[in-house]
Amino acid sequence: ENIFDRSRMAPKTPIKNEPVDLSKQKGCTPERNPITPVKLVDRPQPDPWTPTANLKMLVSAASPDMRDREKKKELFRPIENSEQSDTPDSLQYDMVDDSTVDEFEKQRPSRKQKSLGLLCQKFLARYPSYPLSTEKTTISLDEVASILGVERRRIYDIVNVLESLHLVSRVAKNQYCWHGRHNLSQTLKTLQEAGELQYGELMTFFQHKEQDLEYKLGERKKETIPDSQDRPLLDFSEPDCTSASANSRKDKSLRIMSQKFVMLFLVSKTKIVTLDIAAKILIEETQDTVDHSKFKTKVRRLYDIANVLTSLGLIKKVHVTEERGRKPAFKWIGPVEFPGKTDKPRGHSPMSDPLPGMQRGVCAPYQICATGKQRFTRHASFNGAQPCEGTRRKVSSEPNSPRQERQDEYCSKMINLAAVCRQKIEEDARNPSITSPLSLLPVPGDSDFCVNPLPQAVFPVVQADVPSLSLPNGISSQALHPSTPAASKTENGKPTLLPNQPFLCFPSSSLFMLCGGLQENNLRETLPATGDMGNSRAEAQATVPPAACQKRSSHKCASPSAPVDDEEPAAKKQTMEQSDVPLSLVVPKKLFESPKAESAPASGCTSAEHLEACHLDLESPAAPEAADKESTKPLDSQEQERRSQNKDPDEPSLGREHISKENVNQPFLPQYLYVQPTAGLSSFNFLFSANQAPGAISLAASQLPSLSVPCVVVPSAALASFPLVCSPTITSPLSPVPDGSFSAAASMNFSMSGLASTTPVFIGTTAVVTPKVSPTPSVDPQQPAHPALHLSPVLARSCGAVKLDSPVCMGHPVTLLKLQQPSSTPLTPKSIHPARHEAFFKTPGSLGDPVAWKKNEGNQTRNASSVQRRLEISSTSPD
DNA sequence: CGATCCCGCCACATT
DNA sequence: AATGTGGCGGGATCG
Numbered sequence: 001e002n003i004f005d006r007s008r009m010a011p012k013t014p015i016k017n018e019p020v021d022l023s024k025q026k027g028c029t030p031e032r033n034p035i036t037p038v039k040l041v042d043r044p045q046p047d048p049w050t051p052t053a054n055l056k057m058l059v060s061a062a063s064p065d066m067r068d069r070e071k072k073k074e075l076f077r078p079i080e081n082s083e084q085s086d087t088p089d090s091l092q093y094d095m096v097d098d099s100t101v102d103e104f105e106k107q108r109p110s111r112k113q114k115s116l117g118l119l120c121q122k123f124l125a126r127y128p129s130y131p132l133s134t135e136k137t138t139i140s141l142d143e144v145a146s147i148l149g150v151e152r153r154r155i156y157d158i159v160n161v162l163e164s165l166h167l168v169s170r171v172a173k174n175q176y177c178w179h180g181r182h183n184l185s186q187t188l189k190t191l192q193e194a195g196e197l198q199y200g201e202l203m204t205f206f207q208h209k210e211q212d213l214e215y216k217l218g219e220r221k222k223e224t225i226p227d228s229q230d231r232p233l234l235d236f237s238e239p240d241c242t243s244a245s246a247n248s249r250k251d252k253s254l255r256i257m258s259q260k261f262v263m264l265f266l267v268s269k270t271k272i273v274t275l276d277i278a279a280k281i282l283i284e285e286t287q288d289t290v291d292h293s294k295f296k297t298k299v300r301r302l303y304d305i306a307n308v309l310t311s312l313g314l315i316k317k318v319h320v321t322e323e324r325g326r327k328p329a330f331k332w333i334g335p336v337e338f339p340g341k342t343d344k345p346r347g348h349s350p351m352s353d354p355l356p357g358m359q360r361g362v363c364a365p366y367q368i369c370a371t372g373k374q375r376f377t378r379h380a381s382f383n384g385a386q387p388c389e390g391t392r393r394k395v396s397s398e399p400n401s402p403r404q405e406r407q408d409e410y411c412s413k414m415i416n417l418a419a420v421c422r423q424k425i426e427e428d429a430r431n432p433s434i435t436s437p438l439s440l441l442p443v444p445g446d447s448d449f450c451v452n453p454l455p456q457a458v459f460p461v462v463q464a465d466v467p468s469l470s471l472p473n474g475i476s477s478q479a480l481h482p483s484t485p486a487a488s489k490t491e492n493g494k495p496t497l498l499p500n501q502p503f504l505c506f507p508s509s510s511l512f513m514l515c516g517g518l519q520e521n522n523l524r525e526t527l528p529a530t531g532d533m534g535n536s537r538a539e540a541q542a543t544v545p546p547a548a549c550q551k552r553s554s555h556k557c558a559s560p561s562a563p564v565d566d567e568e569p570a571a572k573k574q575t576m577e578q579s580d581v582p583l584s585l586v587v588p589k590k591l592f593e594s595p596k597a598e599s600a601p602a603s604g605c606t607s608a609e610h611l612e613a614c615h616l617d618l619e620s621p622a623a624p625e626a627a628d629k630e631s632t633k634p635l636d637s638q639e640q641e642r643r644s645q646n647k648d649p650d651e652p653s654l655g656r657e658h659i660s661k662e663n664v665n666q667p668f669l670p671q672y673l674y675v676q677p678t679a680g681l682s683s684f685n686f687l688f689s690a691n692q693a694p695g696a697i698s699l700a701a702s703q704l705p706s707l708s709v710p711c712v713v714v715p716s717a718a719l720a721s722f723p724l725v726c727s728p729t730i731t732s733p734l735s736p737v738p739d740g741s742f743s744a745a746a747s748m749n750f751s752m753s754g755l756a757s758t759t760p761v762f763i764g765t766t767a768v769v770t771p772k773v774s775p776t777p778s779v780d781p782q783q784p785a786h787p788a789l790h791l792s793p794v795l796a797r798s799c800g801a802v803k804l805d806s807p808v809c810m811g812h813p814v815t816l817l818k819l820q821q822p823s824s825t826p827l828t829p830k831s832i833h834p835a836r837h838e839a840f841f842k843t844p845g846s847l848g849d850p851v852a853w854k855k856n857e858g859n860q861t862r863n864a865s866s867v868q869r870r871l872e873i874s875s876t877s878p879d
Numbered sequence: 880c881g882a883t884c885c886c887g888c889c890a891c892a893t894t
Numbered sequence: 895a896a897t898g899t900g901g902c903g904g905g906a907t908c909g
Contacts, residue, residue: 110907111908112907112908141898153899174898254901296903297901300903
C-alpha cells in the first residue's frame with residue numbers, strides 16, 4: 001500500500017505552503033530528499049474546502065491518519081520511509097503525504113497515532129510560535145477538532161494545558177485566542193517563583209532524598225496538612241477573581257495541575273520530576289486516604305499534561321532509577337532561566353499580562369482558603385467579594401470567561417504538599433542519615449515564624465498554623481514530633497525542628513526567612529521603604545495592581561501569593577545567587593487566603609493588633625479550625641512576602657512588632673525580618689548568631705537550642721503563644737526605639753523550647769547579626785524599616801514586655817514580650833475596630849481568631865478603614 | 880506486567 | 895433544557 005502511496009506521493013505536489021511553523025516539527029521532512037511531498041490536495045478529505053482548506057489539509061496531513069500511515073510505513077516501509085524512519089517519533093506528519101493512504105491507513109491506527117502528544121503537535125503546528133502581536137488568532141475548538149479529526153474532548157485536554165502556560169486564552173465559548181510563546185518565559189518565570197514558594201521546599205526535599213519518597217502519603221491526614229498551602233501558586237491565574245463563582249471546579253485539575261507540574265520542574269534542581277512524586281505532590285486533598293485510585297487518576301492526568309508539554313518541547317521523558325527501581329519521570333528541557341524575568345517589576349506577575357482576555361484576576365485569595373479541605377467551596381465569594389475589585393474584573397472583562405482559577409484547589413494542594421513535606425521531614429527525622437538539608441520546625445500555632453533557608457533546603461514551612469486539626473499549635477509539628485521531639489536537636493546538626501517551635505530553621509540556607517503573617521501585599525510594597533510607606537503601601541497596592549491584581553482582585557485578595565511570588569523569589573534569588581543554592585522557601589502560603597475571610601480583623605494587623613491577634617491566636621489555638629488555619633497561613637505567606645520585600649529594599653525588615661508600631665505610620669509592616677546571610681555567613685550563622693549563639697545553642701534549657709537569627713522575627717499571632725524575647729539591649733547600635741523596637745540588625749534568637757507555647761522568641765539586637773543585615777548597604781538604617789522591628793509600643797505595653805533572662809538567652813538581657821493573651825488583651829484590634837472591616841473581611845470565625853486578623857492585616861491595607869483602624873488602635877493602645 | 884493513556888461517560892457550568 | 899467543559903477512570907495498548 002505504502003508503496004502506492006509513495007509513488008504517488010512523490011509526484012505529488014508539495015502542498016505545504018503554509019508557514020506553519022513546522023520548524024518544530026522535527027525532522028521529518030528534511031530528510032527526505034525530495035521536498036516534502038505533501039499531501040495532495042486530492043486527499044479524500046471530506047471537508048468542504050474552504051478558504052482554510054489549506055490549513056486543514058496541512059493539519060490533516062499531520063493528523064493521526066498520517067501517523068497511522070507512517071506506522072504502517074514503518075512496518076513496511078518502502079524506500080522513502082526508510083529514510084524517514086529516522087525520525088520516527090517526531091512528528092512526521094509533515095511530510096506526510098499521505099493522503100493516499102488514507103484509506104488503508106486507518107485500518108489500524110495504532111494507539112500512538114492517536115496520542116495526545118501527536119494531536120498536540122498537530123495542533124501546535126497550526127499556529128505560529130511567535131505570532132505577530134498585531135494579529136490575533138482565534139481558535140475554534142470545534143473547527144480544530146474536526147480538522148484534527150478528534151473529539152472535542154481531546155482538544156480541551158490540549159487547550160487546557162496550553163492555557164495554563166498562557167499560550168492561549170479562552171475568549172469565549174468554544175473560542176480560544178492563540179498567543180504563542182511570546183509570554184512563555186514570563187509565565188514560566190512566574191510559575192517558577194510561585195513554585196518556589198509552594199514547592200520549593202518539597203522539591204528540594206525530595207530531591208535530596210534522592211527522591212525517594214517513601215513516605216506514603218496515604219497516611220497523612222489532612223490535619224497535617226493544613227498549613228502549607230498558600231496560595232502562592234496561583235500563578236497567574238488569570239481568572240479574575242471576581243467571578244468567583246466562576247471558579248468552579250474548572251480550575252481544577254488540568255489547568256492547575258499543569259501549572260503545578262511545571263512549577264515542580266522549575267523548582268527542581270535536577271529538572272527531573274518523577275511522575276509519582278508529582279502525583280503525590282499534586283494530590284490535593286488531604287487525601288488522608290490517599291486512595292490508590294486517586295493516585296492513579298492523578299498519574300493519568302499527568303501523562304496527559306506531560307504529553308502536551310512534551311509536544312511543546314518543554315519536557316522529555318526519562319527514567320530515574322531510584323532505590324525502588326526505575327521510575328518514569330520527565331526532564332525539563334525548556335528554558336531554565338528566564339531572561340526577562342529577572343526582575344519584573346515586582347509585582348505583578350507577568351503571567352497575567354499575557355493573557356489578554358483572561359481576566360486575570362487575581363484571585364489570589366484562593367489559596368488561602370486555607371482550610372484545605374474546604375477550599376473548594378467557592379471562595380469566590382470571598383475573592384470576589386471584597387478583594388476582587390470590580391475594577392479589575394471588569395477590566396478583564398472578557399467574554400465571559402468564566403474560568404477563573406479556582407485557587408482553592410491550590411490551597412488544597414498546598415496542603416498536600418505540606419503533608420508530603422511533612423512526611424518527608426518526619427522520615428528524615430527518623431532517618432537522620434537522610435536528613436534533608438532542611439529541617440523543619442513546626443511551628444506551633446503560628447505560622448508566623450518561619451525561618452526559611454532560601455538556598456537549599458526547603459521545606460515547607462509548615463506552619464502549623466492552625467492546626468485546627470489536631471494540634472493546636474502546630475500541626476505539622478506533630479508530625480514531626482513524633483519522630484523526635486528531640487528533633488530539635490537536629491540530627492545532623494542541622495537545624496532542626498523543634499517540636500513545638502514556631503519556626504523552622506533551616507540550616508543551610510543562606511537566608512532565613514521569618515514569616516509572620518502579614519499581608520503580603522503590604523509587605524511587598526512596603527518593602528521598598530519599609531518604613532514609611534504607610535501610604536505608599538496603599539499606593540503600592542494600587543500601583544502594584546499588576547501583581548495584586550492578577551490574582552486577587554484587590555490587595556486583600558491579593559493573595560499574597562502573587563506578590564509573594566514575585567518578590568520573594570527575587571529575594572530568595574538574591575540570596576541564592578550569593579549562595580548559589582536554589583532557594584528554598586518556606587512557604588507560608590496561606591496568608592493570602594485568609595485575607596479575604598478574616599481579613600477584617602487582620603487587616604488591622606497593625607502591629608499592635610497583630611500582636612494581640614497573635615496572642616489571641618495562640619491562645620486559641622485551634623479555635624476555628626479553618627479560620628485559624630487560614631489565618632495562620634496567611635501570616636506566613638505574608639511574612640514571607642514581607643520578608644522578601646524587606647529584603648529587597650534592604651535587609652532590614654520589619655518585625656512585626658516593629659511594624660505594629662509603625663503601622664501607625666504605615667499600614668503594613670513587614671512582619672518579619674529576614675536577613676540575608678552574607679557571604680561569609682552560613683545559614684547557621686543565622687541560626688546561631690554569634691552573640692548569642694553560644695548560649696543559645698547551648699541552651700540547654702529545654703534542650704532546645706536557641707537560634708539566633710540575624711533577622712528579627714516578628715512573631716506572628718501564633719507566636720503570641722510564645723513569648724517573645726527581645727533583647728534590644730544587646731548591642732543594638734540603633735536601639736533607638738525604646739519601646740521595643742529592635743534594631744533591624746538585631747538578631748533573633750529563637751529558643752526553641754520544646755514547648756511551643758512557652759517557646760520564647762528572642763529577638764536580640766545582638767551584634768551578631770550578619771554583617772549585612774545590620775548595615776544593610778542597600779538601605780539606610782534609618783530608613784523606616786530600618787532595622788529593627790519595633791515593637792509597637794502598644795504592643796509592648798499591652799503585652800507587657802518582660803525581661804527575661806531566659807536561660808536560653810544567655811547573657812543577653814532579653815526582653816521578653818509576652819503577648820497579651822487574647823483574653824487579656826483588652827484591645828484587640830478587632831474589638832476596637834469597627835466592625836466593618838470585620839464584616840468585610842472577616843469570616844465568621846475570624847473575629848475571634850487571631851489568625852484571622854492577621855490575615856486581615858494584609859487586607860486592611862488597602863482600605864482607609866485600615867487606617868482608621870490604626871488610628872483607633874493606636875489611640876487605644878496607648879491606654 | 881507495569882507503564883501509558885485513549886476513550887467517552889457523565890457531572891457540572893454556561894447559555 | 896441544550897450545549898459547553900472537563901473530571902474521571904475503565905480498560906486497551908505498549909514496551
